[in-house]
Amino acid sequence: MTTPDDRDGPREADRRASDDRRGPLDPDAAVDGRRTVDREYAVRAAIRRELAEDAHDDVEEERAHPTVDEKAVIELKNITLSFDKPILEDISFSVFPGETVCVVGESGTGKSTALKLILRLLVPDSGAVTIDGQDITSVSYSEALRIRQNLGMVFQSAALFDSMTVFDNIAYPLREHVKMPSDQVESRVRETLEFVDLEPDEVMDQLPSELSGGMRKRVGIARGMAANPKIMLYDEPTSGLDPLTTGTITRLISKLQRELNVSSVVVSHDIRSVFRMATRVVLLYQRRIHFTGTPEEMAASEDRYIRDFLGGF
Amino acid sequence: MALAPSGPAGSTNFPLYVPAFFRRLNSAAKQKVLAVQEFASLGIQSLRFAFSRPFYRTDLVQQMDAIGVQSLPIVLLTGFFTGMVLALQSSVQLTTFGATQYIGRLVTASMIRELGPVLAGLMVAGRVGSGIAAQIGSMRVTEQIDALSTLGTDPIRKLVTPRVLAALIMMPILTIITDFVGIVGGNVIATLYVGLPTGLYWQTVWEQIASGGFTFRYIPNDFIQGLIKPFVFGGLIAVTACYYGLNTKGGTEGVGVSTTRTVVTASIMILVVDYFLTQIMLVVFTP
Numbered sequence: 135m136t137t138p139d140d141r142d143g144p145r146e147a148d149r150r151a152s153d154d155r156r157g158p159l160d161p162d163a164a165v166d167g168r169r170t171v172d173r174e175y176a177v178r179a180a181i182r183r184e185l186a187e188d189a190h191d192d193v194e195e196e197r198a199h200p201t202v203d204e205k206a207v208i209e210l211k212n213i214t215l216s217f218d219k220p221i222l223e224d225i226s227f228s229v230f231p232g233e234t235v236c237v238v239g240e241s242g243t244g245k246s247t248a249l250k251l252i253l254r255l256l257v258p259d260s261g262a263v264t265i266d267g268q269d270i271t272s273v274s275y276s277e278a279l280r281i282r283q284n285l286g287m288v289f290q291s292a293a294l295f296d297s298m299t300v301f302d303n304i305a306y307p308l309r310e311h312v313k314m315p316s317d318q319v320e321s322r323v324r325e326t327l328e329f330v331d332l333e334p335d336e337v338m339d340q341l342p343s344e345l346s347g348g349m350r351k352r353v354g355i356a357r358g359m360a361a362n363p364k365i366m367l368y369d370e371p372t373s374g375l376d377p378l379t380t381g382t383i384t385r386l387i388s389k390l391q392r393e394l395n396v397s398s399v400v401v402s403h404d405i406r407s408v409f410r411m412a413t414r415v416v417l418l419y420q421r422r423i424h425f426t427g428t429p430e431e432m433a434a435s436e437d438r439y440i441r442d443f444l445g446g447f
Numbered sequence: 448m449a450l451a452p453s454g455p456a457g458s459t460n461f462p463l464y465v466p467a468f469f470r471r472l473n474s475a476a477k478q479k480v481l482a483v484q485e486f487a488s489l490g491i492q493s494l495r496f497a498f499s500r501p502f503y504r505t506d507l508v509q510q511m512d513a514i515g516v517q518s519l520p521i522v523l524l525t526g527f528f529t530g531m532v533l534a535l536q537s538s539v540q541l542t543t544f545g546a547t548q549y550i551g552r553l554v555t556a557s558m559i560r561e562l563g564p565v566l567a568g569l570m571v572a573g574r575v576g577s578g579i580a581a582q583i584g585s586m587r588v589t590e591q592i593d594a595l596s597t598l599g600t601d602p603i604r605k606l607v608t609p610r611v612l613a614a615l616i617m618m619p620i621l622t623i624i625t626d627f628v629g630i631v632g633g634n635v636i637a638t639l640y641v642g643l644p645t646g647l648y649w650q651t652v653w654e655q656i657a658s659g660g661f662t663f664r665y666i667p668n669d670f671i672q673g674l675i676k677p678f679v680f681g682g683l684i685a686v687t688a689c690y691y692g693l694n695t696k697g698g699t700e701g702v703g704v705s706t707t708r709t710v711v712t713a714s715i716m717i718l719v720v721d722y723f724l725t726q727i728m729l730v731v732f733t734p
Contacts, residue, residue, distance in 0.1 A: 255593060283599035291590055293593065
């Protein structure tokens with residue numbers, strides 16, 4: 135299957151390569167410094183245009199359009215959290231059914247902390263986190279464990295259990311809570327592995343340490359989705375991966391949302407993949423929400439920080 | 448069960464004239480008390496989970512294998528050579544009094560009451576304690592503990608309870624084996640080196656066991672004393688290892704720190720607790 139991404143790939147690469155070739159070797163640019171600066175602006179503008187196009191054309195049909203009157207599946211209301219120093223201040227955003235909300239921002243702005251709040255691995259100092267209308271900030275520990283079973287989480291490092299095979303890793307949530315008969319467990323594991331484009335017979339008996347980084351991420355996604363959660367959370371799903379694998383993972387997240395109507399929260403600073411999969415983007419800056427809106431709105435924004443953020447990747 | 452984050456040293460509202468040293472001391476002392484409290488609550492919670500569902504039976508069997516069966520070689524070696532060296536040393540002393548027939552009694556008393564439990568405990572602390580701390584610690588730093596929580600499993604129930612139970616069950620068994628091979632080691636030296644008949648040796652072994660008195664007519668008090676200790680040591684080793692493992696911070700280096708701390712803390716606790724247990728049991732079991 136040729137995706138729009140694949141079709142664009144070589145052409146885009148060619149254009150970049152010719153840009154590179156012209157860069158330092160261009161005799162005009164060497165003599166005239168101002169022209170180099172102009173070119174830098176031109177390149178940035180091109181990238182911005184490309185991002186905006188990405189958001190407009192390619193992914194348009196992949197993204198769901200939530201109706202506003204639907205009830206939010208995840209809602210963060212005026213969250214404030216601090217340890218030794220303040221981490222998050224007055225954070226509020228909602229995720230509607232079938233939406234993919236990407237939380238972006240510089241390192242250390244509390245993006246991953248927001249995920250931990252949704253999972254109730256942390257409790258905010260003030261404010262409320264609701265999941266399917268239920269406030270989870272005040273529930274008991276065992277109740278929190280039960281609520282987490284409805285969420286699928288993909289960790290930055292995949293966090294696969296290294297003492298278990300790929301099969302046992304994916305089967306874990308099924309055996310643990312769903313109490314599925316063993317033949318059904320196997321067919322479900324095969325199904326999820328096929329969904330994430332892995333060959334079940336090849337990888338099922340392997341240990342996580344025998345897999346490549348991208349494969350581990352995919353097994354992580356398979357484990358997260360095994361028990362059919364309605365909400366998926368991703369912590370830096372594309373960090374440390376090569377551009378091609380990044381594309382695969384991004385498409386996978388979009389596919390999950392498109393085919394299974396899963397609501398997702400993705401924490402990332404890979405702007406390109408964020409623009410490909412997000413229905414809405416939440417930008418954190420200095421512990422607060424600086425911007426919330428669609429990728430198109432973000433690309434079109436004249437805000438100085440957003441411009442810097444998009445230009446500086 | 449990560450330590451609750453606390454304010455920087457001296458952040459408590461002290462009057463300004465209190466020197467910084469005392470503020471730091473105050474905060475350090477609070478940290479220590481908190482650590483003891485968390486340690487105790489981890490132990491209690493892990494035992495509580497042993498009596499409620501879900502119970503991870505497969506993990507328990509795996510841990511019994513890892514803690515008990517796989518520790519057999521070092522425990523056998525330690526016990527055997529300790530028994531031999533005890534017999535050897537005592538033979539030198541007892542020969543001067545012409546009392547070599549007491550070698551069996553001496554070896555038995557030392558092995559069953561003290562050396563068996565303590566040596567098995569120290570060996571298990573080194574081998575098993577470090578293993579548990581390293582495993583749970585690396586699970587912590589690679590987010591696997593968080594992954595367990597997010598998959599709706601209580602990490603204490605899944606990781607700590609099976610390990611603590613396995614240690615509680617296997618330590619007394621390992622100790623019995625250590626005691627036995629130690630006494631056999633003494634027998635080898637007594638027979639081959641001193642020339643004491645094997646029959647006489649085992650007769651004195653039994654005399655020694657019987658001399659401590661019996662509980663419920665048939666259970667020798669020495670056995671009870673010798674089995675309460677490893678039971679306590681087993682619990683201490685497993686809870687210490689799990690505590691340091693779960694509180695690991697700072698990547699792979701942190702795993703190393705947790706492992707070292709576990710072995711040091713567990714070993715010291717075994718020696719200190721051994722003294723107090725002996726004191727208590729001397730009072731309880733003295734006829």
